[in-house]
Amino acid sequence: MVVGITKYEDIRQKRLEENKRRMEELKLPSLSNDLRKSAMKTSP
DSSP states (O other), X not given: OOOOOOHHHHHHHHHHHHXXXXXXXXXXXXXXXXXXXXXXXXXX
């Protein structure tokens, strides 16, 4: 039995895609990786 996605799920999926696009425009994924690498280097 296949059930279609609900209106809520459709809206949620679109919001997730929009948020991902915004984060990529702000280069947050690469900034996050750079920060993580920097923190690892300075840890004792």
